[in-house]
Amino acid sequence: MHRTRVRVVESALDANDTIALANRADFDRAGVAVVNLMSAPGAGKTTLLERALPSLPGVRVAVLEGDVAGSLDADRLSLLHVPVTQLNTDQGFGGECHLDANMVRSALPEVPLGDIDLLVIENVGNLVCPAEFRVGEDARAMVCAVTEGEDKPLKYPLMFRACELVVVNKIDLLPHLDVDLDALLRNIDAVNPDVPTLLTSARTGEGVEGLREWLVGVASREPVR
Amino acid sequence: MHRTRVRVVESALDANDTIALANRADFDRAGVAVVNLMSAPGAGKTTLLERALPSLPGVRVAVLEGDVAGSLDADRLSLLHVPVTQLNTDQGFGGECHLDANMVRSALPEVPLGDIDLLVIENVGNLVCPAEFRVGEDARAMVCAVTEGEDKPLKYPLMFRACELVVVNKIDLLPHLDVDLDALLRNIDAVNPDVPTLLTSARTGEGVEGLREWLVGVASREPVR
Numbered sequence: 001m002h003r004t005r006v007r008v009v010e011s012a013l014d015a016n017d018t019i020a021l022a023n024r025a026d027f028d029r030a031g032v033a034v035v036n037l038m039s040a041p042g043a044g045k046t047t048l049l050e051r052a053l054p055s056l057p058g059v060r061v062a063v064l065e066g067d068v069a070g071s072l073d074a075d076r077l078s079l080l081h082v083p084v085t086q087l088n089t090d091q092g093f094g095g096e097c098h099l100d101a102n103m104v105r106s107a108l109p110e111v112p113l114g115d116i117d118l119l120v121i122e123n124v125g126n127l128v129c130p131a132e133f134r135v136g137e138d139a140r141a142m143v144c145a146v147t148e149g150e151d152k153p154l155k156y157p158l159m160f161r162a163c164e165l166v167v168v169n170k171i172d173l174l175p176h177l178d179v180d181l182d183a184l185l186r187n188i189d190a191v192n193p194d195v196p197t198l199l200t201s202a203r204t205g206e207g208v209e210g211l212r213e214w215l216v217g218v219a220s221r222e223p224v225r
Numbered sequence: 226m227h228r229t230r231v232r233v234v235e236s237a238l239d240a241n242d243t244i245a246l247a248n249r250a251d252f253d254r255a256g257v258a259v260v261n262l263m264s265a266p267g268a269g270k271t272t273l274l275e276r277a278l279p280s281l282p283g284v285r286v287a288v289l290e291g292d293v294a295g296s297l298d299a300d301r302l303s304l305l306h307v308p309v310t311q312l313n314t315d316q317g318f319g320g321e322c323h324l325d326a327n328m329v330r331s332a333l334p335e336v337p338l339g340d341i342d343l344l345v346i347e348n349v350g351n352l353v354c355p356a357e358f359r360v361g362e363d364a365r366a367m368v369c370a371v372t373e374g375e376d377k378p379l380k381y382p383l384m385f386r387a388c389e390l391v392v393v394n395k396i397d398l399l400p401h402l403d404v405d406l407d408a409l410l411r412n413i414d415a416v417n418p419d420v421p422t423l424l425t426s427a428r429t430g431e432g433v434e435g436l437r438e439w440l441v442g443v444a445s446r447e448p449v450r
Contacts, residue, residue, distance in 0.1 A: 040266040041352050041381065042373025068353060068383070072376050095383055097322055097353035125380075126351055127266050128293060128322035147372040147395070148267025151297050155350070156266065158293075158320055170372070176401050178428060203403060 019101035023136025041125030047202035244326035248361025266350030272427035
């Protein structure tokens with residue numbers, strides 16, 4: 001029973017990877033770099049994007065906004081005059097806990113790929129499954145709020161390993177928490193040695209310049225595919 | 226393709242419900258009430274249990290601790306001299322994002338059902354899938370930290386609807402946040418009208434007495450199955 005189940009899941013992942021390659025080909029044709037941004041619910045992805053996206057030097061950006069239900073984040077981001085496409089995962093069932101390549105593919109006709117350099121895909125808030133499904137992205141980044149505690153890298157290692165940038169957000173709250181920032185950074189390094197980390201407060205703007213620079217760097221990467 | 230997929234998921238849920246009933250029968254035979262406790266990662270489930278469980282009047286309690294990886298929370302709770310069973314979901318794949326009835330069933334031989342009145346199942350941190358899988362519990366409760374923002378009930382409605390208690394935690398941080406507590410409570414009420422809410426700070430202990438009373442109430446319910 002268990003073996004059968006694993007086989008089904010692996011076959012679903014193979015199908016996902018095939019569709020991710022098709023997305024990748026579309027992004028390449030349009031010359032668009034793609035970031036898959038992940039986190040637990042409420043870690044601050046949208047607020048960070050509100051801070052970082054309006055002043056990305058020389059980069060035309062759009063957002064694909066993944067949510068189980070509603071368009072709250074898309075509504076917030078559209079105020080920035082950045083093209084935003086809403087992708088809800090609640091069709092036909094209680095809701096998918098992640099975006100997969102096929103869901104992203106279904107939204108691509110609504111994304112103005114010909115007019116942008118960078119697409120940021122804001123994934124569903126979840127520290128497990130989003131890391132298992134590639135969607136055709138160039139780079140994966142995650143946001144980890146210090147309020148979540150220093151143990152999260154050890155409890156959700158795949159997510160921290162899957163990313164090439166970890167944004168440690170809400171650092172303005174550190175004086176009010178019993179959270180050990182050094183222990184958090186050590187735990188991140190333990191599961192993904194030498195992964196770059198950025199300390200930010202989306203609320204105050206501290207550190208957001210580093211995220212901006214990272215996004216510009218991804219947008220200017222030479223395609224090596 | 227989409228229709229087929231939904232059918233597979235529904236059939237998996239049917240199988241889950243069958244196993245949940247078998248768990249339920251085992252709990253009934255032992256006279257054990259069961260709470261399924263859910264939240265996003267880092268909302269404070271374990272810290273709340275550390276506060277609430279040592280002084281549950283007249284109730285012998287054990288914990289079944291669900292995590293993708295590691296035994297950090299189980300190690301913390303075992304310091305309370307409460308029986309704790311660790312259940313990891315990372316076998317064979319990148320990790321399951323929720324507990325299902327079969328996972329719980331596989332752990333039951335390690336749970337001292339004959340010696341307890343109440344079993345608290347601490348689910349994997351995730352606001353989507355745990356709400357879709359019954360495990361044989363009497364009651365479901367969730368913890369929502371104010372740090373996650375006031376919009377979470379609207380973005381993850383199934384989780385808020387599935388619960389008969391919503392614990393609003395980390396209220397000690399409210400003076401340091403741009404979060405509107407009244408709006409959060411209104412949003413909870415909008416998706417699950419009249420669900421009881423408890424305002425708590427696991428850090429200071431404020432409000433934890435209410436959680437204790439609720440747990441005692443579940444433990445003393447007459448089985449109506």
